Amino acid sequence: MGWEAAPEADREYMTTAVDIRHAVKRYGDVTALHGVSLEIADNAFFTLLGPSGCGKTTLLRLIAGFEDLTEGEIRLFGKDIARLAPNHRPVNTVFQQYALFPHMSVIDNVAFGLKMKGVPPAERRDRAGRMLEMVHLSAFADRLPAQLSGGQQQRVALARALAPAPRVLLLDEPLSALDLKLRQAMRVELKSLQEQTGITFIFVTHDQEEALTMSDRIAVMSAGRVQQVGAAQDIYEAPINRFVADFIGETNLLPVTVGQIAAGRAMAALADGHQISCTAPEGIRPGAHHVSIRPERLHLAPAEGADLAATVERVIYKGNDLQLVARSASGEELNVRLPNSARTDIPAPGARVGLTIEEGAARLLVD
Amino acid sequence: MAGPVAGKGSAAGADYRGIVGPLLLPTWVVIGIFLVIPVGLMATYSFLTKEFRGGVIWDFTLAAYDQFFLNRGLFGDEPPSIEWTYLGIFWRSIWQAGVATLICLIVGFPTAWFIATRPERTRPIWLFLITIPYWVNLLIRTVSLKFLIRENGPLNEALMGIGLIDTPLPLVNTNLAVQLGLFYSYLPFMVLPIYAAVERYNFALTEAAHDLYASRWVTLREIVIPAVKPGIVAGCILVFVPSLGAFLAPDLLGGAKTFMIGSLIDEQFKGSQGNWPFGAAAAMILMTLVMLVLILYARAAARSEAR
Numbered sequence: 001m002g003w004e005a006a007p008e009a010d011r012e013y014m015t016t017a018v019d020i021r022h023a024v025k026r027y028g029d030v031t032a033l034h035g036v037s038l039e040i041a042d043n044a045f046f047t048l049l050g051p052s053g054c055g056k057t058t059l060l061r062l063i064a065g066f067e068d069l070t071e072g073e074i075r076l077f078g079k080d081i082a083r084l085a086p087n088h089r090p091v092n093t094v095f096q097q098y099a100l101f102p103h104m105s106v107i108d109n110v111a112f113g114l115k116m117k118g119v120p121p122a123e124r125r126d127r128a129g130r131m132l133e134m135v136h137l138s139a140f141a142d143r144l145p146a147q148l149s150g151g152q153q154q155r156v157a158l159a160r161a162l163a164p165a166p167r168v169l170l171l172d173e174p175l176s177a178l179d180l181k182l183r184q185a186m187r188v189e190l191k192s193l194q195e196q197t198g199i200t201f202i203f204v205t206h207d208q209e210e211a212l213t214m215s216d217r218i219a220v221m222s223a224g225r226v227q228q229v230g231a232a233q234d235i236y237e238a239p240i241n242r243f244v245a246d247f248i249g250e251t252n253l254l255p256v257t258v259g260q261i262a263a264g265r266a267m268a269a270l271a272d273g274h275q276i277s278c279t280a281p282e283g284i285r286p287g288a289h290h291v292s293i294r295p296e297r298l299h300l301a302p303a304e305g306a307d308l309a310a311t312v313e314r315v316i317y318k319g320n321d322l323q324l325v326a327r328s329a330s331g332e333e334l335n336v337r338l339p340n341s342a343r344t345d346i347p348a349p350g351a352r353v354g355l356t357i358e359e360g361a362a363r364l365l366v367d
Numbered sequence: 368m369a370g371p372v373a374g375k376g377s378a379a380g381a382d383y384r385g386i387v388g389p390l391l392l393p394t395w396v397v398i399g400i401f402l403v404i405p406v407g408l409m410a411t412y413s414f415l416t417k418e419f420r421g422g423v424i425w426d427f428t429l430a431a432y433d434q435f436f437l438n439r440g441l442f443g444d445e446p447p448s449i450e451w452t453y454l455g456i457f458w459r460s461i462w463q464a465g466v467a468t469l470i471c472l473i474v475g476f477p478t479a480w481f482i483a484t485r486p487e488r489t490r491p492i493w494l495f496l497i498t499i500p501y502w503v504n505l506l507i508r509t510v511s512l513k514f515l516i517r518e519n520g521p522l523n524e525a526l527m528g529i530g531l532i533d534t535p536l537p538l539v540n541t542n543l544a545v546q547l548g549l550f551y552s553y554l555p556f557m558v559l560p561i562y563a564a565v566e567r568y569n570f571a572l573t574e575a576a577h578d579l580y581a582s583r584w585v586t587l588r589e590i591v592i593p594a595v596k597p598g599i600v601a602g603c604i605l606v607f608v609p610s611l612g613a614f615l616a617p618d619l620l621g622g623a624k625t626f627m628i629g630s631l632i633d634e635q636f637k638g639s640q641g642n643w644p645f646g647a648a649a650a651m652i653l654m655t656l657v658m659l660v661l662i663l664y665a666r667a668a669a670r671s672e673a674r
Contacts, residue, residue, distance in 0.1 A: 066574050086577040093578045099571035103593045113579035164579065 017042040017077060017168055017200040018063060024071035025058055032058045034224045035072065040202060041217070042077075045194045047203045049211040050221035051247065056204045059221075060170050063202065064093050077167065087116070091168040092161035096176060098153045100145035106156050107132065107141040113164035131159040134193070151182045158190075162197065169194075171203045175210060187214050208248050212236060220244050240281055242365045245292040252293045254332050258286045258364060266364060271330035276307050278362040290365050295323070295337040297361035300347070306354025310334050312347045322346065326353065406654075413647035420639045431648035453631070453649070457656070460627040463542065463617070464610035467549035468557075471606045472599065474550070475557035479598075482558075483565035494562070497555055509548055509619045513539060516547070516620075540622035548616030549606075556605035564598025600664070608657055628653055 018040040025033040033055045040046045048056040061067045063074060065086035074082045081089055092113065100109050110131050114124035132138050135155035145153055154174060161169055171190075175183045191214045194201045205211055211218050212232040220227045220235060220243075228235055228244045239245035246253060256268035258280070266280040268291055278291050303309060310326035322344070324336040336355065338344050347353050383390075413431050415423040433439075438450040482493040500508065516522050516538040523535035538544050572594060576586040592599070614629030621627075628649065635646025 064574075064578060066577075086574070087580045087582055091578075093575070095571050095575060097569075097571060099569065099575040101572060101575070101590055112576070112581075116580035116585065160579070
């Protein structure tokens with residue numbers, strides 16, 4: 001095997017599983033990654049989140065070894081693996097379309113990695129059997145993949161990738177082919193598998209809800225760059241730029257003119273003249289900016305003394321909540337989330353309403 | 368597969384029941400004219416008595432099969448023993464066709480793989496290039512191959528020119544020449560089905576195998592070849608079967624020592640020396656042999672699938 005963990009003394013990053021330093025990937029004239037640097041902690045559920053074409057899958061494939069790095073370094077537990085072939089890296093992948101071997105039974109699929117590592121037949125059958133037990137598929141060991149449902153195939157793919165006990169498990173949008181109910185169940189299952197096994201999971205998705213519910217840390221990517229890295233709450237509550245605020249969850253992005261800034265707070269003037277108090281990130285300067293306000297942080301209020309004034313255009317019923325679409329005097333669309341409760345007084349379309357912003361909920365963004 | 372198809376059939380059956388028979392008529396006509404009648408005629412002729420100047424006398428006998436399998440001496444009065452002459456020709460034909468199939472596979476598989484992995488836009492061009500030589504008549508191509516490999520032909524002169532050999536290789540009239548001729552005749556029949564299989568191959572499986580610590584060679588053996596096996600089997604059958612009955616390549620490129628069944632059958636229907644019942648019997652035996660091999664293969668395939 002070409003891979004061995006670096007000796008104890010050389011392990012600069014004892015707790016860093018994957019250390020990506022200035023990774024650049026070009027395909028001819030097209031640059032897929034513009035110098036990405038990331039540290040992924042051991043024993044964590046780490047998510048690469050972004051829209052399609054943002055480079056998240058390219059980054060995953062670079063870690064797996066299916067693509068060659070143009071520039072930069074990828075270190076696995078301190079050792080540079082950028083030049084190792086995929087079959088010499090102690091990482092395994094769960095593929096988007098599962099890529100189960102169609103001519104092999106479920107148990108043979110799961111045992112394949114062990115067989116390749118030279119584990120004796122009796123032991124590998126035993127270990128593969130335990131993996132199937134873990135994903136609740138023991139009864140299907142002798143079936144062919146084509147005889148399983150999508151959700152079952154997904155779990156076989158998971159068992160197959162976990163069977164050789166990799167240091168890092170890579171998951172390439174593994175839930176995207178499943179229907180909603182199954183996807184929600186699998187989120188819980190994946191998260192608990194990660195906690196049980198203690199293996200570092202690197203999970204690629206474009207689904208922000210998936211990312212928020214499962215991850216210890218999330219890297220939001222766009223246009224071949226990492227935009228922000230943080231825990232789910234940081235990313236949602238304190239997005240650092242317009243892309244992150246817009247991509248993660250729903251938000252109201254309003255153009256403002258910023259006056260004074262002091263101690264992380266700023267007063268900003270909306271287009272209709274209302275002044276609001278905002279949280280300001282470091283390095284922002286007075287001038288024209290955008291402010292982000294989450295729909296659930298806006299509340300209906302009497303028109304006098306409210307932070308914003310608007311006219312209701314539509315009320316959309318969404319089951320567990322209601323979405324109020326309103327327009328401010330200067331023409332900005334405002335989305336407000338109202339709980340679906342008997343206590344909510346729902347205004348009719350055309351009504352003029354006042355809106356208050358929760359303390360600290362308005363955040364200035366860099367572009 | 369049987370489940371959903373049967374379900375659909377019963378739903379549609381109500382509407383089409385009355386016209387399914389007439390719609391299938393063309394199929395039955397084609398099968399009748401091109402399969403049942405010719406094979407029936409051949410089977411019938413194999414049991415008739417030979418007429419001296421070719422043709423047959425309508426007198427039923429097993430003489431043709433007797434002649435094929437049994438040796439009763441020069442005057443037909445000795446106790447019968449097994450006749451090895453024709454069985455030997457059969458065995459040689461199987462060997463020649465087998466080697467030709469193997470050469471086709473060794474050359475055809477990488478070719479098909481190459482074409483199937485080109486960008487989708489350029490694949491038709493490569494396929495087109497593969498088929499161009501086959502616009503020329505097989506006889507002409509076989510003769511030109513003989514020209515290429517003869518003692519003072521371009522191949523030998525080139526090899527001597529670069530000093531690889533001192534004396535010309537005697538290639539014509541050898542088994543190798545016949546195998547090369549068969550290979551050249553039927554290569555596209557190997558390339559096309561393998562191409563179709565490789566084109567459908569999911570390359571994520573290769574990545575998955577590498578990801579699970581398989582080397583390139585192991586991936587080829589354990590993942591790729593099983594996945595494209597239907598194409599390989601189809602290609603082998605399509606090359607082996609016509610090679611077995613071929614007579615142009617053995618006649619033109621081989622000599623007396625490379626006589627094959629195709630030539631044997633061919634001779635029986637030529638001029639006044641022929642023996643139609645014997646030719647028909649040899650053809651029937653050949654066909655039975657091929658069918659047996661295919662049935663055995665289908666059985667084995669079904670068994671391994673059921674496992």
